[in-house]
Amino acid sequence: MTPFLQLSNLEELSLITLHGFHLDPDDIAVLGKSFPKLSKLELQPRPQLSFRLGIQATSLIDFAKAFPNLRGLNMYIEPIYSPLQLPWRSTEERSQAQAQAFPSFNPSAFQVLDVGSSFLEDKDIQDMAELLGVLCRNPSFEIRCEGDAMDSEDSAYxxxxxxxxxxxxxxxxxxxxxxxxxxxxxxxxxxxVIGEGEKGTIVHVV
Known part of the structure; x- marks a missing residue:
């Protein structure tokens, strides 16, 4: 990525990696400082990879902080193995949350979150919806995902x-x-409405 970091006027960046990757909050902050005008970012692992990394779901907060002009983000979100640690729920940050608003994507710009083949279970729907409900305020906002493969149909749903x-x-x-x-x-x-099925928790939107 080092050569790209010098392109400060870059507005769109699309990369498909041959190996798994992971971006932590510090990496995202560096990208934001390097590409202050970026409006579209696509960074996905090669689809054929059986083991993929990307970002944790809560790192979307860091993207909202780092990229004020972002219109579209195409990023693989890692599977969620434990309840999301949303910062406004933590005891130590609760008073801070009362005093100031957490960052959100630019409501006049950000429209598309493309999660590709990112895996999501029903048990995580409420937390993910809360996270994106706080971050994404553009009425034209949409989520794009792959739903063609058999193993991704439930996730796309x-x-x-x-x-x-x-x-x-x-x-x-x-x-x-x-x-x-x-x-x-x-x-x-x-x-x-939350229920239980053969595969575990089932969430119905009423």
Missing amino acids: AWRKVEALVKLVQGAERDTTKPCHEWCRALILDNV
Whole structure:
């Protein structure tokens, strides 16, 4: 990536890697400082790779901080193995969350999150919808994903549910007496029904 970091006027960057990769918050901050005008970023591992890395879901917060002009992000999101550690839920940051808003993508610019073949289970739909409901405020926002392969059909359906919940948040009248994240989470919880199936937790959007 070093040669690319010198292209400060770059507006679009698309890379397909031959190996798995991982971007942590520090990496994302460096990219943001190097490409302040970037409006589209595509960084995906080669589809044939059986073992892929990318970013943790919560690193989307770091992308919102680093890229104020971003219109589209195509990024592989790593599977979620434990409940998302959303910063506004943590005890040590709760008072800070009350005092100031967490970053969001530019609502007049950011429209597309392409997660490719990123794996998502129903058990993680509510957390992911809360995260994106706080970060993505453009009414034209959409999630794109691959759903052709048999092993990705369930995951694509889960991403569709997330998108439906985010659009629900965007279309609702905001309760300004509560912090955005609290209002967003309450609205999502009021509009899902959780059940159990053969494959585990099933989330229905009502």
